[in-house]
Amino acid sequence: MQGSRMKALEEKILTEGTVLPGNVLKVGGFLNQQIDSDFIMEIGKEIARLYESEHITRVLTVESSGIAIAVAAGIALHVPCIFAKKHRSANMPREVYTASVYSYTHRETYEIAVAKDYLSSADRVLIVDDFLANGNAVRGLMRILEDAGAQLVGCAIAIEKGFQGAGDELRAKGIRVESLAIVDAMTDESVRFRAQ
């Protein structure tokens, strides 16, 4: 079995990423803010390959940094992509599933919401995100899936901060978490990846 680690992503992190104070790994040049379109499509295809036998019906992410990778995965899997909004918008139906998520980056708690129209108990859902650090966003999305009675098939993450432990906690609960790169340690000078 081929594993889930994606060598090209590890190389891109090493050549184009920057470590900032506060354990921030800046990859804004290709994964957020600026998206390397061809590369994000390669990531989407790799996610589709990992989950191709799982009969996924929906890809779920949270706005806004997860949208690009989730759309690429949706395109590769040929299934709709849903994004949880961080605030109810004027155009959002009143009937929504919601969850509270605490963001360490922004030091605030925000609400995420998905319209009930877009998730049902018939759905087999893949959660996709650019980063997995403390896992709060993923856990918020999991609560929304529970409310909807939808089945969580697994998570597909571009970059997991392994040293923050959330990925391994989820795996210990029996949840399939596929991360294309897992950073187990990082300093200004180096990034250490978990082996396959």
Added chain:
Amino acid sequence: MQGSRMKALEEKILTEGTVLPGNVLKVGGFLNQQIDSDFIMEIGKEIARLYESEHITRVLTVESSGIAIAVAAGIALHVPCIFAKKHRSANMPREVYTASVYSYTHRETYEIAVAKDYLSSADRVLIVDDFLANGNAVRGLMRILEDAGAQLVGCAIAIEKGFQGAGDELRAKGIRVESLAIVDAMTDESVRFRAQ
């Protein structure tokens, strides 16, 4: 010459869209909130076809509803996609281009920002968005391009609200605006599209 109107989008608006009070056209089932992945890729390819001879170097949008369509256009054009953030994030470099945008939907003025790293005077930029209504977001992105000295090649919009006039105002200034569907009037019962 084949025009820019996309029949499949008009049909999807008619079958899956809903008109809400306040001139809101709700297309959350396929264009926001939930993305029809195959269809968004078709939209991306159509945008690429319209601008294929223009040597685009960057696609630019504003988070978060524009990201899906901009990424699809970026994938089809094989160029990077940049999204302006609505608030400076912890991970954003201090050196940014900014503009103020008034949102009629949310009745507030917000700042948009693009890191200076991602735009230069060598860029030929395509602005992409899901909706063009009053044009405030596009004008904010245009100010950012002016600050960067980058060239605006044109705009590619999924749904233009023609009755709000911003698209025609931009065209009158000589800006190329390609909208895949232009709604010239809408009521609870009907949506009238502008002919090719």
